[in-house]
Amino acid sequence: MTELELLNHRVDGVEEDVKILYKKVNEVTLTQVQSVTKLDSMLVTLGELKESIETLKRRPNWFWDKLIVALIGAVCGVVVNMII
16 A cells, blocks of 8 residues: 555545534534524523513402402492481
C-alpha cells in the first residue's frame, strides 16, 4: 500500500466519522428545538392556569360585595318604607 493510498484510506475514515458526528449533532439540535417548543407551550399553559386561579380568587370577593350591596339596599328600603 503506497503512502497516497494510506492517506486516502485515512481521509475516507475521517469523512465517515464526520458524517456520523454531523448526524448526531443534527439529532441533538432537533431534539433541543422540540424541547424548547414543548417548554414554550408549557409556559403558555402555566400562564393561563395562573390567570384562571386569579379569576377564581376574585370571584368570592365579588360575590360578597354583591351580597353586602343587596343587604344595604334592602335595609334602606325597609327604613324608607317605615318612614313613609
